[in-house]
Amino acid sequence: MRPIVFLLPLFLFVSVASSQDKDIEKKLKGFDQFVDRVMKDWKVQGMAVAIVYKDKVILSKGYGYRNVDQNLPVTEETLFAIGSCTKAFTAAGVCLLEEDGKLELDKPVREYMPDFKLQDDYVSENMTPRDLLCHRSGLPRHDAIWYGSQATRRELFERLRYLEPSKPFRAAYQYQNLMFMAAGILIEEVSDISWEKFTRERILDPLEMKSTNFSVQDLQKAKDFSTGYSEQNNSVVSIPYMNIDAIGPAGSINSNVKDMSKWVKALINGGKYNGKKVFSENTIRQLQTPTMVNNTQSLQYDENFYIMYGLGWTVTSYRGHVRVDHGGNIDGFSASTCFMPRDSIGVVVLTNMNGTNLTSIVRNNVLDRMLGMPEVDWNKRLLDERNRNKDVQAKVKKEEDANRIKDTKPSHPLDNYVGKFEHPAYGVLEVIKEGDGLSISVHGLKSPLEHYHYDVFKATDERYFGGQKFSFGSNASGEIDQIQSKVEPAVKDIVFTRNLGIDIVADILSNYTGEYDFGGELAKVYIKGEKTLFLFVTGQPEYELVAIKQHEFKIRTLEGFTIKFEVDASGKAAEMVSVQPNGTFRAKRKQS
Secondary structure, X not given: OHHHHHHHHHHHHXXXXXXXXXXXXXXXXXXXXXXXXXXXXXXXXXXEXXXXXXXXXXXXXXXXXXXXXXXXXXXXXXXXXXXHHHHHHHHHHHXXXXXXXXXXXXXXXXXXXXXXXXXXXXXXXXXXXXXXXXXXXXXOOOHHHOXXXXXXXXXXXXXXXXXXXXXXXXXXXXXXXXXXXXXHHHHHHHHOOOHHHHHHHHHHOOOOOOOOEOOHHHHOOOOOEOOEEEEEOOEEEEEOOOOOHHHHHHHOOEEOHHHHHHXXXXXXXXXXXXXXXXXXXXXXXXXXXXXXXXXXXXXXXXXXXXXXXXXXXEEEEEOOEEEEEEEEEEOOEEEEXXXXXXXXXXXXXXXXXXXXXXXXXXXXXXXXHHOOOOXXXXXXXXXXHHHHHHHHHHHHHHHHHXXXXXXXXXXXXXXXXXEEEEEOOOEEEEEEEEOOEEEEEEOXXXXXXXXXXXXXXXXOOHHHHOOOEEEEEEOOOOOEEXXXXXXXXXXXXXXXXXXXXXXXXXXXXXXXXXXXXXXXXXXXXXXXXXXXXXXXXXXXXXXXXXXXXXXXXXXXXXXOOXXXXXXXXXXXXXXXXXXXXXXXXXXXXXXX
């Protein structure tokens, strides 16, 4: 009787497993044909999909081409940029440090990063790691400070103090990449290793995500990776990779559905992967606990409501079931990572098309199938929505062009508009004379400028500049000295001031460093980085000095303030002269 008793449960298990397999097979019947059809509708060249149910991957497959010109198909191992799906990894990393007892989500960030500074002092002092991870800093996107920029992660971090908020702290949801970059730096400060190394050691390696990497430089070294595509003028074209390493914790991870299915497995199994604990149950709960109401997304469809944000994840209801998901979009790629914690369903959709809604369509179709519900025609809905948006954009452009003042001319010869203009956060905007016209270059991204009216010019490159307008302004002497542009629509126009600066080598800058005595008030002059001079007076902000002439500097963020150094025969500064709107003040250098 013993062999019979032993074999009976085994027989039952095989029968149940077989029943489950047939049920899943039935639910996914026709899925491949559906994918082929909607890919054509959205002109997507290549896509990969993974579906996870409980602790099993029930589908992991590629569709279409990762490289059309070379006729290379997408496989489950094809690497795609996942864009902002990266944010969930950064949020999990911060929670792991809380598990380690190295930080607390609700203590001020400044306890771990004393140099964290935003424009508002109260926000700087009270921002917490939780705030960094749920888009309630008060800052709008301000993406133009990093997109295409060669600035390092630390340099971008230093520029946060110059960014204008558009909402009160914790008052509204505003999607924000820079705060996730700051969360990555927080991980680096607390762990003493890079965000990349920490994420690999604590998340990727335990989950056996061996192909996943952090840079488009590494992406292109892989055996199986995708080209990125975009639809331009009704044609699909391949586009260059954009290196976003500096903002990496917000969006630089590249992965495939084979690896991403392992990530989803851990999320729907309480932090465990193959029986091993990678995250605590508390971390998994923290990530998907609603923290900030997201009232920016449309609620026009009954299937979705109450859209909220946890830590690195959007949390909502889909057809009466809890859905946790995040999208990702970066040059040439769109992605979606999703899991339903109560239903133990996970979906990953990776594509090589810029800004496509196909990821949401495929994700929702999989959920409909897995939940055993009638399939909603999300494809038709979102195609119709796209067409409506095109009509709205055409109407807005028509109204905008109607306000254009015709038959006006620039107030100066074009040569007078040429030069470099700077903003302390956004960096350098350069205007160049090319042939008979002007071009603009921001972070190396270029566009021709066409005259719009008066001293306003418009960028003609839609991909990088989206028809952005640039308004030139003059000083009291009639000289073109600034450019204003609505680079960030949620705040006042960003003002770029003509850069009169000159480069000075670090050895010469050291001649100006030291302490200067304004009758008992000490001012310190010092170098940060390789060759940037700063001035600090107790009780005031740190000021960057920009060289405009020999021994003469302007204060970057203050109009009408000039610092002059009087030097001795050896070239060492002996005295500092501060020329201000309210007078001229002299300070002798203290002898060291």
